[in-house]
Amino acid sequence: MHFIELLPTAWVWVVIVLVMLSSCELGYQLGYLGFRNKEEGDGSSSLGPMVGGLLGMLGFVLAFSFSMAAGQHQTRKENVLLEANVIGTAYLRTDLLPEAAAGEVRDLLRRYVETRLRAAEDKVVFGEEMEAIQRSSVVIHEALWHQVVSVAKQESSPTVALMVQATNELIDMHEQRATGSYYNRIPTSVWIALLVICALTMMTLGTQVGMTGRRRLSAVVPLSLAFSLLVTLIVDLDRPQRGLIQVDQHAMYNLYEGMGGDLEALISTQ
Template sequence: MIIVDMFPLWAVYVITVVLVIVAAEIGFRVGIWLQSRDFAFGEIQVTGTMVGGMLGLMAFLIAFSIGIVINQQGERRVMVVTEANAVGTAYLRAGFLSEPDLTSTRNLLREYVEVRLATAADLSQLESGIARSEEIQGELWSIVEANVSQGTLPDAIMVSIVESINDVIDIHSERLAAFNLRLPRLVGIVLYIAMVLSFLLVGIASSSDGKRDIFALTIFALAFVAVFMVIVDLDRPQQGLLTVSQEAMSNLLRQIR
């Protein structure tokens, strides 16, 4: 679905609706041409069965694709909650540290949450947000290393602090991996081509009686493409109408401010 990412959702919807209607019109004209070339009427009628089969195939492809993108969206939601829990745990365990490390660690974790929320809200800040997140991780780890070297805390407490900061760092990589999950390009291409070909066959089938219902075709195209757009929307992390909720991180930020 990389190609359609170049356009906003409304533009993808309009372009696709126009494209499938044009495909149906081309199919209609091809059907009329076939009849004018003395193709047997029965041969044209076979296309009705083909349309049913093609639409059945489309239903399968759509269900398959929606299953993939919903699963990926679910993984992203889980990672937001997991990261919020990890940062919250690290924030609490930072209370075992002595000043000034206690305040420094908690301030860094607070900024970390703010950066994550700002990045999710505005993907134009993605690269800078990731860079700053990794800088904060480095600063947090430096504080942990210094405290381990000093040995001022009991081993059990120090281990718990190290584990909590390490979890924050690890989950960063896992969340990035979940963010980059996309519908396989081949599946998206096949889905789009199959949709256009389906409408091409619809047009050919409608040519058997020499008439076409533009209004009914338009309604069908609008509804059909709307379902396709659900896949496109879900396949765009933090864009469109179906974005991943950041409520867990927002709630955490309110708690630690």
């Protein structure tokens, strides 16, 4: 669904509104054609149960999609706090290393937090630029691991082992957060089903309205706007770094400031 990712949130809402109104208009034209050709009876009443069933199905899919997106958004928020705690623990355990190595590891950890914050504020969600962001974190992982392992080989002790453990947890946490941010998304099949059910529901509703011979824009337009707003909210929740609803990074900002980083300079460059 990369074409959705490329659209700003406001445009996503506009596109969905147009799709729903177009589907309704198509259904209206079909229903009105039937109204002009019918000789007796009210065919619109037979579509009532079908419209109700489709609206119920649409509501179910919307609730399912919203629950999925909200759960993933909550997981991303928790991962930010977990990563801040893991990096903070590693930073504190640098006191267990020899002073020469400790200073180098602290600088690497500070650079790593800065890289993670820049990645979190970046609006790129896929493609080569995202891969470049991930590679910059991996480069620091390798440097950190090299420093810690070098000390462990020279001085095997329980205190150094704690630092090795903290570094390993930091690397694992990066993969966990990257997976939650970039890959744990609503599946494409769910998006397709949601859009198809939206279009079919509005088409059937338009057919029912058309068979009465009168437009009911006062009811159809608000319904389309409301459903489009719900779908747009789900799209926004499913975007980890774009849109109106974003994952709060205050835990990482506080950590960076506690490490002695220049927070104002970092924010000004983002």
